[in-house]
Every structure is written in structure tokens, then in C-alpha cells.
Amino acid sequence: MTDRFAYPLFAAVLVALAVYGVVRAITHARGRRLAWAAVVVWMLATVFMTVRPGTGRGVRLNLVPWPDGRGSAFDAILNTGVFVPLGLLLATLGWRLVLALAAGLAVSLTIEVVQYVSDLGRTADVNDLITNTLGAGIGWGAAWLLMSLRSRPRGG
Template sequence: MNLQKKRRYSSDVNNVTNRLTTVLFIIYIIALAWILLFKLGVQFSYMEKRNVNLIPFGELFLNGKIDAGENLMNVVIFVPLGMYVGVLFSSWRSGKKFFFIFLMSLIVEGLQFIMAVGAFDITDLFTNTLGGIIGWMIFKATEKIFGDRFKAQKFINLIAGLATALVILLLFLLKMNLLPIRYQ
């Protein structure tokens, strides 16, 4: 293969990989909205009151305990955001990436309050942002391990594709009441 054909092939592969990353990111954003804003399509008329919690980890001080499960889920659900930000916005400085992750979390929390589907919770804002930063750090570590941003991106796409398929399957099974757990 001559050099010109090799460059064109490499460019075509990069374009396909970038498109795949963008599609996976869009699927992630839709799933995030469905889970956090539309509560998996479950009726949420029970949320008539809108609450605001401006005390970080306020439940620790009120009840003497933290709901570690909810905090952990908030971190985990935003890890992919950080990975996608690392891939899709590689030209941005770290501070801009972190601000974008924070802004996405702020938007989610604000929309939950506005739509009366959840409280605006400063703890969630913190844990969501932390999850995004952890995701970005995972991407950076993957990039370092592979020694190449493009190879790291392909690996992230593979993991994201598998995770997306798994999440869709689990959400379908949950929605059809085929799992031993129930969404409240």
C-alpha cells in the first residue's frame, strides 16, 4: 500500500471512529436523560414538592448516615461523561473539561428541580462531577497505557458499546419487571 492510500485509509478509520464515539455519546446523553429526568418512563406525579438541598452531604448531619449507594450510583453514572469529554473535546484544557462536566451535572440537577422529578441536591452535584472527573482520568490512563489517543478512543468505544448494550438490556428487563429488583 503506498503512502497516500495508507494516509487516506487511516483518515477514513479515524472518521468512522470519531462518528462512532459521537453516536455513543448521544446514546449516553439520551439514556442519562431517560434515567435521571424521565425516571425510566415511570409516572412521577408523586413528586409534587420541589426540594433544594444546599448543604453538602446534609443527610450525614441530619440522620447520622450517608446513603452510600445513591452517592456511588451518582458517581458511576457520570463516569462515561468524563470519558466522552476526554475523547470528544481533546483540544480543550483540563479546566474547561472539568467545567463542562460540572455544567452538565448542574443542568441535570436544575432540570430535575424544574421538572419536579427530583430535588436539586448539592451532594449530587458534587458526586456527579466527581464521577465525570474520574471518567476523564480513566480515559487519560487508557491513553497512557495504549500510548496513543486514537487507540485509547477505539478501546473506549468498544467498552462504551458493550456497556451501552448491557444498560439497554438491563433497563428493558427492569421495565418489563423481569429482574429481582424494582425501580421505585
């Protein structure tokens, strides 16, 4: 699949999963199978997009957080957004924040290690670890907020 189609399709999948997570949070949906299926879809789509050949050559590694700013802000926003659906879904499955953050970090670390050890022309980047984990936390927090707002008794 060419990048021309892969990126828009990936974005559409992420938006659909995020919307599903928000709906689950608002409605306090009980079904777990569909939510776990959504997590699997997120995982497969994310792995497909991050562990495939890039445009660079050789093994590249960045261990310096926020190095020079060129493209960093845009990448940070994108990387954060990719992991928001994971946090949303895990929160609606009843995961605690610490576990959702650990899952985001573990998935991100796995992706970065694979990018580093395989010669895919991609950069293994500490900034990705930070922003991906942040995205999982933001997604979890958004779901928690929506679930807690829905749980409040309506006063009058």
C-alpha cells in the same frame, strides 16, 4: 417504561458506553462520529433517567453537602458512576480535563435545575453536582491513564 426495566437497561447502557470508552482509550481509536454518537446516547439515557417523575411530592432542594449520610454514600457512588462514561468518551475525543469537568458540571447543573423547577417529585441536590462532576473527572482520568500507558515505548 417501569423502573423494573428502566434501571437495569440504564445500567447496561452505562456499562456498554464505559467499555466502549475504555476500548477507544486503549486502542487510540480515531473515529469521532461513533464516539460523539455514544456521547449523545449517554446524554439521552441520563436525561431520561433523571428528568422523569420521582417518588416524592413537590419541589425538594438540598443545598447542604453530605447532610445526614442516610443513603448518601450509595447515591454518591451511583451518581459518580453515571458520569464516568462521559469523562471516558470526552477524553478519547481529545477534551482537556478542565473542559470535561465543565461539561460534567454543566450537564449536572442543567439536570438539577430542571428537577427543581419542574414538579417531578425529585430532589435537586448539590451532592449530585459534586459527585456527577467527580464521575466525569474519574472517567477522564481513567482514559488518560490508559492512553498514556499505551503511548509509552516498550523498553527492553
